Amino acid sequence: MDEEDRFYVRYYIGHKGKFGHEFLEFEVKKDGLLRYANHTNYKSEKIIKKEVYCNKIVLEELKKIIDSSKVLNADDDKWPEPDKVGRQELEIVSGNEHISFVTTKIGSLLDTKDSQDPEGMANFYYLVQDLKALVFAVMDMHFKIKPI
Numbered sequence: 001m002d003e004e005d006r007f008y009v010r011y012y013i014g015h016k017g018k019f020g021h022e023f024l025e026f027e028v029k030k031d032g033l034l035r036y037a038n039h040t041n042y043k044s045e046k047i048i049k050k051e052v053y054c055n056k057i058v059l060e061e062l063k064k065i066i067d068s069s070k071v072l073n074a075d076d077d078k079w080p081e082p083d084k085v086g087r088q089e090l091e092i093v094s095g096n097e098h099i100s101f102v103t104t105k106i107g108s109l110l111d112t113k114d115s116q117d118p119e120g121m122a123n124f125y126y127l128v129q130d131l132k133a134l135v136f137a138v139m140d141m142h143f144k145i146k147p148i
Helices: 056-069 118-142
Strands: 007-017 020-029 033-039 048-053 087-094 097-103
Touching (some): 033 118, 048 118, 056 118, 087 118
Antiparallel strands (some): 007 020, 007 087
8 A cells, every 4th residue: 555545534532430431433444434433321322333435525625624734743742641531532644644642531622721732732622623523414414314
C-alpha cells in the first residue's frame, strides 16, 4: 500500500459510572467503512452498533475537515490526563502522518481554557465536534426510517 493512500480515523469518548461503561465510538477506514457504536446501561439500554459504507466524496470531506483543523500539528503532552470524568481518544492516519491523542472528556470549550495548551485543545475540541456532526449526519441519512 502506498504511504500517501493510508487513511483511518477512530474516535472514542467514554466513562465508567453508576450505569457501567458508557461510551460512543466510531471509526472510518480507507475503504469508506464507517462503524459506529454507542453504549449505555441507562434504563437497561443495549449497545447500538451500525455500519455503513461512505463514498469518496464523504471521505474527501472528512480529510478536508481534519486537514483544516490543524490538529495534525498538535501534541497532547500538556493536555489533562483521563480521569474519573472520562476519557477521549482520537487516532488519525492520513498519508504518512499517524497521530493519537488521549485526554479527559471536554464538556465545553470553557474546559480547554485552563489547559496548558488551550489553543491545541480548542482545535481538538472543534475537530471532534465537526467529526461527530458528520458521522451523525451520515448515520441519520442512511438509517432514516421514514423518508422525508
